[in-house]
Amino acid sequence: MKYFLSILLLVLLLPMSVSAADSLDGLVKEALQNNPDLKAAESRWHMFERKIIPASSLDDPMLSFAFVNYPTDSFAAGDTPMTGKDFKLSQKFPFPGKLGTKGEIAEQKALWYKGAYDDLKLQLTRKVKDAWYRLFYLDRAVAITNKNISILDDFIRLTETRYQVGTGIQQDVLKAQVERSKLMDQLFTLQQQRKTVQADLDSLLNRPTETPIETPEIVPVTKVEQPLPELQSISEQKRPLFAAFQSIVDRYKAKRKLAKLEYKPDFNLWGGYRFREEAGNDPVDGQDFASIGISINLPIYLDKRDEAVAEADSGIRMALQQYHEFRNRVSFNIHDAFVQMEKDHDLVLLYKTGIVPQADQTFKASLAAYQVGDVEFLSLLDALLKLYSYEMDYYRVLADHERDVARLEAESGLRFRAVEKMDTKPQP
Template sequence: MGRIVLLMMTLGFLLTSFSESPAQESDAASPSLQALIDEALTHNPELEAARERWEMFRRKEFPAQTLSDPRLTFALSNYPVDTFSSDDTPMTGNDLRIDQAFPFPGKLKARGEAARQQALWYKGVYEDARLQLVMKVKDAWYRIFYQDRAIDVTQKNMALLDDFIRLTETRYEVGEGLQQDVLKAQIERSKLLDRLYTLQQERESLLAEFNRLLARPSATPLTVPKDIPEQRLEVNLEEIQGAAEEHRPLFASYRALIGQYQSQKKLAELDYKPDFNLFAGYRFRDDDLPDGGTDFLSAGISINLPVWREKRSEQVAEADSGIRMARSQFEDFRHQVQSRVHDAYARVEKNRTLVELFDSGILPQARQTFEASLAAYQVGDVDFLSLLDSLMTLYRYEMDFFRAVSDHRRALAVLEAASGRTVPAEQ
């Protein structure tokens, strides 16, 4: 009987610490999430590749609107095939010629504008990739937060079940309990152990993915705080959706894509106009020629003849199709953003409500139910299975609480990435 009393006292002590809200714990030594985000933005190779791609296309603008290089030609002209002498005929000489091509006015500007708009497309792609990277870092971080809290809760419940097992074994030995109570407690502990192994494995996988985003070795350890302050949105759905087109970089990218095809259309229309080629030449003649070998100077202009109009009309039609395609993509992206913002906003609000519901209602009630069941079990008013059921119910609610906390912040990260800005929120 003394052993049973001692175990009951131990359970009471564990219950005192166990019943405290886990959301009140904190870890001052945890790294800053913002510092981790900054590290990812600095070192992530995929983001760096996107930046370099933008830089690569940005450097195409100046060459696209610059004249082609002049051509310098040196030629031996009109040498007789029998003597190859430079003083046999007055037509013989050594020619030096320079040519420069000039596109029809407006073509170079259109080419440069098309290249500039293409660079703006990749600029928006890069800036949007930054947003998506921040979202991915936050998402992985909050998922690891859940894994850590779930592991803690599972380990606490396993420790409590260990005491339950000892208690049921002792009561069974003295004839005050049932063997099925012992077996049921052992089964529940085994199920929690299986769940613990799964949670630990999932955390390792998440950690590897998180470290990949930061370009770290996959096994680099990470500690996250045990408490995340609640956040309430200070703006409504319509305000976020209305501002998304201004702040989301890919909207600027699609506008640039439309501008690129418009410039290509203008260039295709200008292709109906001829290009020019100016040249100047100088012929050096032999001084021993009968006429004294006077040198010759020549100059001229040539143009191409844009007679194949069907080819050019197809180029204009191609650019028109590109404009319509880009506008349709712009509209489709607008609808995607509106839908994604709407969905993320709904999930933020749902999970915030769940967090409040668990924190102020479900969890306190579940703890009170467990405490009442334990007190009743100590005096023999309820059986062990009822006590065990109240414990496992509390366990599930605590897991659901931390899942809601994690999902709330993950949805907020998605909302910010979808809208292109930090969403004002009150803590």
């Protein structure tokens, strides 16, 4: 029996082994370089950037050629003095300010897609970190479960030995076997969840979904030092989508300016040249003709222009409300992530310095008492299962805390550093 107890204590005290872990910062960098959705967003932004110059450029000039005043009976060029071949070049010039305003509208639209692209980088970073910390928890959960299965294997051998020599009961053997089977069921579920989360993370990195990813045994706890009101305030400067929503407001203001300019006429300048042949009774003896002129449109249909201005005004009001709604949503999300982070931070410290060490001491005391026959096997088993549950809870809240920080980074636009360089394994 002492042999089994020695093995049991050795298994319990051995640290969980890990392989070389993938750097979280390296995975984030890889995702920002390779993620297809992010690349598409970047291309979409550049695509709309290319629309700025065309929007603010003049239309192409028009060149026309015509055979003018040819008599239908002969189609001869020298029969009448008015016959000739006309070349005409014309260029349309919008009223001053229209082209610049059209360029401004296109620029503001490109700024929206730039803000969306920059914000998508924040959201992609959050997704990578969220998946990585879920993977970290599942790795720790699998390791803890395997450790406890090994302990239960020793319990089964121990209870079988005691039953065979008449100092134990069969119920203890069966109970240990049942609990081992339950942990195996839990292990299968955890392993399946790990495969799913790894595939999710691989897809964010644009990798094959079977590419292995390893996590470390311990992670530093990130401490956010900024108070909640400061985070909510600074997000309006740091979160790219705020600038993007402001660009919508500015775009509708530019549309209103353009709608006002539509009350003004546009100009069309043109010049022409007619090549002529000599003809009888021609007072200028076949001299060529040149002409120049200007035409303008008459903006007399005011109803459609009034409606365009009203449409732009409604767009401005809509965009302002969208900005305010987004600000309220971000403020709530920051508040929610902040209070969740505070709760999980407190729980991390509680489990690390209190609950897990106390449960570990209880289990060791029960093990020592069971060795001398002072407690029943069910009490020892209960102490083990509680320690298992608390260790699982500890790594869950630790991962949840870092996921809360990742969400807070994405919502505020800030980057927080891990300032608590401590061993996050529970204290024995």
